Amino acid sequence: MGTERKRKVSLFDVVADPSVSGKISKTNGAMATGSSNGKNDGSSLVNRWNGRPYSARYYEILEKRKSLPVWQQKDEFLQTLKKNQTLILVGETGSGKTTQIPQFVLEAVDMETPDKRKKMMIACTQPRRVAAMSVSRRVAEEMDVTIGEEVGYSIRFEDCSSARTVLKYLTDGMLLREAMTDPLLERYKVIILDEAHERTLATDVLFGLLKEVLKNRPDLKLVVMSATLEAEKFQNYFYGAPLMKVPGRLHPVEVFYTSEPERDYLEAAIRTIVQIHMLEPPGDILVFLTGEEEIEDACRKINKEIGNMGNQVGPVKVVPLYSSLPPAMQQKIFEPAPPPSEEGGRPGRKIVVATNIAETSLTIDGIVYVIDPGFAKQKVYNPRVRVESLLVSPISKASAHQRAGRAGRTQPGKCFRLYTERSFSNDLVNQTYPEILRSNLANTVLTLKKLGIDDLVHFDFMDPPAPETLMRALEVLNYLGALDDDGNLTKMGEIMSEFPLDPQMSKMLVVSPEFNCSNEILSVSAMLSVPNCFVRPREAQKAADEAKARFGHIDGDHLTLLNVYHAYKQNSEDPTWCYENFINQRTMKAADNVRQQLVRIMARYNLKLCSTDFNSRDYYVNIRKALLAGYFMQVAHLEKTGHYLTVKDNQVVHLHPSTCLDHKPEWVIYNEYVLTSRNFIRTVTDVRGEWLVDVAPHYYDLENFPQCEAKRVLERLYKKREREKEDSKNRR
DNA sequence: GAGCACTGC
Numbered sequence A: 001m002g003t004e005r006k007r008k009v010s011l012f013d014v015v016a017d018p019s020v021s022g023k024i025s026k027t028n029g030a031m032a033t034g035s036s037n038g039k040n041d042g043s044s045l046v047n048r049w050n051g052r053p054y055s056a057r058y059y060e061i062l063e064k065r066k067s068l069p070v071w072q073q074k075d076e077f078l079q080t081l082k083k084n085q086t087l088i089l090v091g092e093t094g095s096g097k098t099t100q101i102p103q104f105v106l107e108a109v110d111m112e113t114p115d116k117r118k119k120m121m122i123a124c125t126q127p128r129r130v131a132a133m134s135v136s137r138r139v140a141e142e143m144d145v146t147i148g149e150e151v152g153y154s155i156r157f158e159d160c161s162s163a164r165t166v167l168k169y170l171t172d173g174m175l176l177r178e179a180m181t182d183p184l185l186e187r188y189k190v191i192i193l194d195e196a197h198e199r200t201l202a203t204d205v206l207f208g209l210l211k212e213v214l215k216n217r218p219d220l221k222l223v224v225m226s227a228t229l230e231a232e233k234f235q236n237y238f239y240g241a242p243l244m245k246v247p248g249r250l251h252p253v254e255v256f257y258t259s260e261p262e263r264d265y266l267e268a269a270i271r272t273i274v275q276i277h278m279l280e281p282p283g284d285i286l287v288f289l290t291g292e293e294e295i296e297d298a299c300r301k302i303n304k305e306i307g308n309m310g311n312q313v314g315p316v317k318v319v320p321l322y323s324s325l326p327p328a329m330q331q332k333i334f335e336p337a338p339p340p341s342e343e344g345g346r347p348g349r350k351i352v353v354a355t356n357i358a359e360t361s362l363t364i365d366g367i368v369y370v371i372d373p374g375f376a377k378q379k380v381y382n383p384r385v386r387v388e389s390l391l392v393s394p395i396s397k398a399s400a401h402q403r404a405g406r407a408g409r410t411q412p413g414k415c416f417r418l419y420t421e422r423s424f425s426n427d428l429v430n431q432t433y434p435e436i437l438r439s440n441l442a443n444t445v446l447t448l449k450k451l452g453i454d455d456l457v458h459f460d461f462m463d464p465p466a467p468e469t470l471m472r473a474l475e476v477l478n479y480l481g482a483l484d485d486d487g488n489l490t491k492m493g494e495i496m497s498e499f500p501l502d503p504q505m506s507k508m509l510v511v512s513p514e515f516n517c518s519n520e521i522l523s524v525s526a527m528l529s530v531p532n533c534f535v536r537p538r539e540a541q542k543a544a545d546e547a548k549a550r551f552g553h554i555d556g557d558h559l560t561l562l563n564v565y566h567a568y569k570q571n572s573e574d575p576t577w578c579y580e581n582f583i584n585q586r587t588m589k590a591a592d593n594v595r596q597q598l599v600r601i602m603a604r605y606n607l608k609l610c611s612t613d614f615n616s617r618d619y620y621v622n623i624r625k626a627l628l629a630g631y632f633m634q635v636a637h638l639e640k641t642g643h644y645l646t647v648k649d650n651q652v653v654h655l656h657p658s659t660c661l662d663h664k665p666e667w668v669i670y671n672e673y674v675l676t677s678r679n680f681i682r683t684v685t686d687v688r689g690e691w692l693v694d695v696a697p698h699y700y701d702l703e704n705f706p707q708c709e710a711k712r713v714l715e716r717l718y719k720k721r722e723r724e725k726e727d728s729k730n731r732r
Numbered sequence B: 001g002a003g004c005a006c007t008g009c
Helices: A017-034 A056-066 A069-083 A097-112 A129-142 A172-181 A201-216 A231-237 A265-279 A292-308 A327-334 A397-405 A421-427 A442-450 A467-479 A491-496 A503-515 A518-528 A538-551 A557-570 A575-580 A585-604 A618-631 A689-695 A709-731
Strands: A007-011 A086-091 A121-126 A151-155 A158-160 A167-171 A188-193 A221-226 A243-246 A253-258 A284-288 A316-321 A349-354 A367-372 A375-382 A387-394 A413-420 A635-638 A644-646 A652-655 A667-675 A679-687
Touching: A056 A129, A069 A086, A069 A097, A069 A243, A086 A097, A086 A231, A097 A121, A097 A129, A097 A167, A097 A188, A097 A221, A121 A129, A121 A172, A129 A151, A129 A167, A167 A172, A172 A201, A172 A442, A188 A201, A201 A442, A221 A231, A231 A243, A253 A397, A265 A284, A265 A292, A265 A349, A265 A367, A265 A413, A292 A316, A292 A349, A316 A327, A327 A349, A367 A397, A387 A667, A397 A413, A413 A421, A442 A467, A442 A491, A442 A503, A467 A503, A491 A503, A503 A518, A503 A618, A518 A557, A518 A585, A518 A618, A538 A557, A557 A585, A557 A618, A557 A667, A557 A679, A575 A585, A618 A667, A618 A679, A618 A689, A635 A709, A652 A667, A679 A689, A689 A709
Parallel strands: A086 A221, A086 A243, A121 A167, A121 A188, A151 A167, A188 A221, A253 A413, A284 A349, A284 A367, A316 A349, A367 A413, A652 A679
Antiparallel strands: A007 A253, A151 A158, A375 A387, A635 A644, A635 A667, A644 A652, A667 A679
């Protein structure tokens, strides 16, 4: 029996709630009158941002704000900021740093800049769009101003800010985009990088970039905000910048480990759920698993097991949670636990079975028990074969800590780790490897080049990527013509960097007018940029497969996606049509959105929008050639043995079972390489060998080609080409 | 004959 074997070991580090709030209310009283900033704390009746009198709600919220832990250190923070260019602030969940610190900064900047004509904006970055949006809304409310006016946000597809905006929340990726046109970020006086511990690719690039910018702009200030782990690392990186710690506000969480390793974490998780449900007091359960299929499977098993127990236990509501779930289904996590099945019966319980999405992106109040098997799907990159793939791997200590914290948001909780304490300390790494060390950097390198960073080897990364990864990225960009042989950005590279896409796709778009099919390539690119549009419900798999087959194009999956997009538009984007054809309408809307953005970028660079006549034999041929113009490095050749080998890398790959191809073409281009039960290539289209040597002769240069079957075929193709040239010469 | 961890431009 699991729980009996589990051993209680330690208390989660917590701040006892009552003592903190007690201290805070006292300090605040003194601050409001005693501090030099006191007059800004609400004693004035007029809102200086819009000249209107404060609403009653403003004062109401102000009282609550003042009880947040950060308010206790407001003066300390402002003084440290005044004396330093860079400041690190660490604070756990519940400290109020994300909403309050930017307001403190704004107040300080406003006082130091009496000349109101001078622009002084503050940026606060977030790794996720929803956070940027919801936090800015909250702060606008706290400041008693209209969202989009003095306080705004900026995310892809939506800029909710104006000329009046002084405080802007934006995604880290968005700030990076802004830097491409405004390299010194001159519109900002203070930049706050929030959730820096998450180490997203964009945040890591911003780190290095801002370090440079700060040298050139002594008037600019930087605040790095992070959860506690690794704070010293940040401090060292930013030349020993002062570090401030703010307590969080979480209830204590008791952590339990198993006494022996678990062989099957899914089985162990279900066993633990059943035990909690039988033995523990009321409170909802959150279980972390790795993916959609596993979660759906687990939900069925949990319902079955608990169903079998009949009336001896209370009713349960089992709720799956993962990102591809429609928003309406995701909302179910906020529904209350079911009532007892009969009056006076045992209380009900909600059981949320979630991916990592519940670790950072979504918080569910009312969770008292967390079950952590210790695994997550994580991206890994192998530069040798240029393959990014998802692997189920052990989480980090920081992740385990974050997961446990999910149990203590509303009351004291318990976290059951389905691994041993020894395994926790010996096997788990402290911190998840930053994304920059796990990614293909072709796009990042292109961005850095556009930002004017020429010497990548000496660029000050907090964690420098492997030289091989950088070399690979440079090589790819050189083949695409984005960088010249000296590594300098070309005109082509400059245009490519404007597209929010991978370099291969950008290249394909930029040259698509030359193949007279930019309209179609835009549609294909949009479809490739969104999640899979085909819906395949468990109860209607056959019907869904038949529906998909109706969109199938004999030459491959890229053209099938084009068929879907055209059919969607021809049917006026009708939701019923989508439903009947097993097409995800949300995905199609997203694709349309992406397409519009891409069209705007094409227009900005005078790239012609054009199509080959649909009745022409060349309609699809031109599209396939254009695909090749971007993806010539992702080609596989069918060997005599009957399996595919990727060109140059010579990896054995298989057509993904989802392909619409009913035959095996000699040459195929693929969009993605997925590593699961086998090496698959997914989204595959038939291309002709002759096109390879026409479209990408520099890559299919035989001088620089490993000995293989594909090379011998190419040799014959080159010879054939030469003979044809001779013949036509002789005829003339 | 398999499957989209999670973000972001």
